[in-house]
Amino acid sequence: MKILLIEDEQPAARQLTRLIHEYDPSFVVVDTLDSVEGAVSWLKTFPAPDLIFMDIQIADGLSFDIFTRISVESPVVFTTAFDQYAVQAFKVNAIDYLLKPIDPADLGKAIDKIRKQPSTAPSADLSELIRLFRKDNFKDRFLVKSGNNLGLLQTEDIAYFLSNEGLTQAFTYNGKKYFIEHTLEELETLINPRDFFRISRNMTVHLKSIVRISPHFNGRLKLDLNISSEAEAFVSRNRVGDFKVWLGG
Numbered sequence: 652m653k654i655l656l657i658e659d660e661q662p663a664a665r666q667l668t669r670l671i672h673e674y675d676p677s678f679v680v681v682d683t684l685d686s687v688e689g690a691v692s693w694l695k696t697f698p699a700p701d702l703i704f705m706d707i708q709i710a711d712g713l714s715f716d717i718f719t720r721i722s723v724e725s726p727v728v729f730t731t732a733f734d735q736y737a738v739q740a741f742k743v744n745a746i747d748y749l750l751k752p753i754d755p756a757d758l759g760k761a762i763d764k765i766r767k768q769p770s771t772a773p774s775a776d777l778s779e780l781i782r783l784f785r786k787d788n789f790k791d792r793f794l795v796k797s798g799n800n801l802g803l804l805q806t807e808d809i810a811y812f813l814s815n816e817g818l819t820q821a822f823t824y825n826g827k828k829y830f831i832e833h834t835l836e837e838l839e840t841l842i843n844p845r846d847f848f849r850i851s852r853n854m855t856v857h858l859k860s861i862v863r864i865s866p867h868f869n870g871r872l873k874l875d876l877n878i879s880s881e882a883e884a885f886v887s888r889n890r891v892g893d894f895k896v897w898l899g900g
Contacts, residue, residue, distance in 0.1 A: 652679070652701045653700045654671060654678055654681065655693070655700040655702070656668065656703075656704050658709070658730070659686065659706065659709040667730070668683070674758060674759050685709060685710045686711045687717055688711060695721060702765055703728070704727075704728050704749075705728070706729075706730050706731070728748065729748045730748070730749045731748060731750065732751040732845075749761055791805065791807070795829035795830070796830065806842060808824060810824050810860035812831075812854065813854055814852075814854070815882075818830060822881070824878055835855055842855075845858075848894060849890070850894065851885060859877075861875075870888035871891070872885065872894065
């Protein structure tokens with residue numbers, strides 16, 4: 652069986668490849684792609700694989716977007732770490748899926764199902780799933796003051812939030828900072844939890860801002876960010892477990 656992986660997180664791709672080979676060493680992972688553009692280009696160029704594993708949220712959007720760009724002729728199993736609402740939508744639409752972290756037994760069942768009843772790509776209406784996975788339910792911008800003027804700060808430009816003496820600031824990748832009218836507690840329900848994690852009482856970081864993770868004293872983790880930080884970034888000991896789960900997707 653020739654299998655294509657569409658997954659933008661390399662650790663997850665390596666783990667899935669390992670599980671596939673453990674299930675059947677004769678299976679071949681023909682390629683691993685990390686974007687909608689890459690997947691569309693590959694599927695236009697090469698023969699359809701026997702099976703595709705697709706992560707939902709990849710580098711440049713949702714993997715659902717692939718189906719609007721090209722006819723997918725292979726059976727597809729989606730992989731996701733999303734919540735029970737999305738899982739219910741998968742079930743209602745009879746769409747094959749695996750929850751991350753992927754369990755070897757579940758992987759085996761999914762492959763067995765495809766081998767016994769090979770089918771083409773999902774024919775169900777994906778609109779409900781797209782709605783669930785889009786970021787429309789979370790803030791994509793904040794109103795901020797810039798001197799005497801008001802401006803808009805895009806959430807995707809924020810590397811981390813820092814709280815100090817009851818005031819919250821957003822720090823951008825280009826080194827700017829802005830006061831915002833939300834506490835870190837409020838932000839936990841306003842920004843996408845797949846992108847941001849509150850590592851301590853006073854700091855919330857974006858996944859893409861993290862470049863290095865090191866063990867530290869008292870069970871904490873120290874984070875090196877890709878921008879200069881006004882405060883050192885430590886993951887509190889009581890948040891380390893959840894932080895590792897979050898990193899795993």
